[in-house]
Amino acid sequence: MPTRPLVGVIACRREVEGHPSHMVTDKYLSALRDYGLAPVMLPVWEDIAPAEVAALVSRLDGLMLTGSHTNVAPQRYGAQRAPENTRADRDRDALALALVSVALERRLPLLGICRGFQEINVALGGSLYQAVQNQPGKLDHREPEGDKATRYAPVHDLEIRPGGALSRLFGASRSRVNSLHQQGIDRLAEGLTTEAVAPDGLVEAVSVTGAEGFTLAVQWHPEWQPREHPLHDAIFRGFAQACDTYRQRLVEGALSDE
Incomplete structure (x- = not known):
């Protein structure tokens, strides 16, 4: 039986029963598994070393940055904390921003959702509205x-937007999506391309400009029952295919070195 592509899924740091814990909501893991991928949770520590990040990514065939009830610390993009911004996760911030850089360097398939969408923008130099x-x-x-x-x-x-990565996956020019976020992109990072917008002009999907592989991030939540929504299904099918292709190239490269 073929081995499923291995996808790293970033965790959140929360307290459970009085203990610091690393957590991933099941809906993200189940969605990946349903599309033929093998999810593995990536624990988060603020003091993680660059070598540890590189070692983690080197074992993966894809990376997912999930949504969360927490927000990227505004200090990460040169802002003061707004009164509405009350939930932080410094450990996740540290790993997420480091992961984006290494994943892009290795051309690893990357899917960002909600907080993950915002993390990619901040990692590349963009900023956020703290209360849209x-x-x-x-x-x-x-x-x-x-x-x-x-x-x-x-x-x-x-x-x-026509001609972009999301358009190539889905084909249609319009869809309807859910909305469960308070924050959003203010200044779009250089190196990102807008793939979709909401009726008010808020950026809802981005890709990394000129990236050779799958590098898509969305502000909404496609992981919720994706088989029932054509756009969400297209996103996960595209990501799964990209992870499988990445894995096959690694296997072929390893075999050619033997």
């Missing part, structure tokens, strides 16, 4: 109240 709902002309993108079906239901249109 307070920005003139912007919608309130925070999650609606209700059960999971309500919170993850599509709530706004998405305009997909």
